[in-house]
């Protein structure tokens with residue numbers, strides 16, 4: 553990876569304006585904006601890139617729009633339809649002329665974003681272990697691999713297991729969801745839609761995502777008490793798409809509960825999965841990872857320019873994300889309690905039209921609901937983001 557360095561080759565003490573821990577989508581989004589603002593950014597990750605990240609790689613339209621650069625070179629497929637079923641019976645197809653989701657391979661997507669971020673000016677380094685984080689006055693210090701790194705701010709973008717979150721004792725109300733994914737090594741048939749099968753897992757669903765040369769298949773639950781095994785995935789794949797059996801099966805937690813995250817005070821900000829910002833209804837995490845990274849960067853840049861409190865600014869910036877999450881939390885509690893009823897509602901023609909149109913326009917679930925509600929009850933809808941079913 554160009555621009556990469558190991559901290560062990562460096563002086564005993566390093567300084568930067570901002571240290572970003574974690575070079576996934578949240579960390580790269582934050583680092584890119586900070587570099588463009590002219591700040592010195594040290595971007596740390598515990599592995600070299602490209603690296604495997606357990607993820608289905610479905611980027612919604614709103615996530616692609618939120619990115620600061622085109623990711624066309626790493627998009628494998630853009631899908632305009634999806635199928636939804638409950639207990640794997642009577643699948644209903646939603647179709648529209650515009651894309652509703654773009655498929656990427658996470659290792660390629662993350663590597664692409666990191667290269668863009670390094671090209672924007674970030675200094676990337678691999679650290680094996682972060683031992684300590686100390687906030688004091690106008691600085692924050694981090695001890696990693698025996699080296700001291702000092703900065704004005706630290707952004708924790710190190711995912712669901714966030715070491716930054718644990719070392720700083722921030723956000724105790726974090727809670728994990730869980731998902732398992734595997735790859736079926738055959739080219740997807742041309743009529744295979746992106747599919748969601750509700751009730752296959754308690755508090756979640758099974759998915760099928762057709763990529764360029766293979767099919768990504770997985771099981772998701774928002775419940776931390778539900779266990780998903782390898783065999784569950786093999787059985788689901790066998791029933792859903794037949795052989796060959798999925799390989800490279802891995803599971804990983806998703807960061808949730810972020811509607812309760814309060815940045816508090818100080819010099820450490822959490823973003824993405826580290827801050828629990830995954831949408832519990834669908835398990836979508838990339839959009840909030842990207843946007844929270846950007847909002848943290850904007851808060852830090854503002855603090856560097858004006859001396860205002862970065863955490864307070866970030867707390868305000870997070871509000872729209874947290875509103876989306878509160879809505880998704882309430883919707884998921886209702887939907888997964890009675891998935892049969894939820895499914896009937898979901899596939900009803902008005903909901904279907906609102907959802908597919910809203911997805912293609914890059915609206916959030918909350919905006920789709922707001923607009924559809926206003927439409928059904930004859931209330932005016934803001935013209936700026938009016939879906940074209942009006």
Ligand SMILES: Cc1cc2nc3c(=O)[nH]c(=O)nc-3n(C[C@H](O)[C@H](O)[C@H](O)COP(=O)(O)OP(=O)(O)OC[C@H]3O[C@@H](n4cnc5c(N)ncnc54)[C@H](O)[C@@H]3O)c2cc1C
Nearest residue numbers: 574576577578597598607608610710711731824825837838
């Ligand atoms: C099976 C599965 C399928 C999913 N599918 C989708 C999907 O299709 N669409 C979607 O929108 N979301 C999906 N998600 C959620 C999505 O993957 C996450 O929300 C997203 O990756 C969060 O981005 P992030 O940058 O916050 O964290 P991550 O992508 O987890 O990146 C964190 C980075 O921090 C690094 N790191 C970790 N610990 C340390 C440390 N101690 N020191 C230094 N670096 C560290 C890691 O190496 C990594 O590079 C899925 C999740 C799972 C588990």
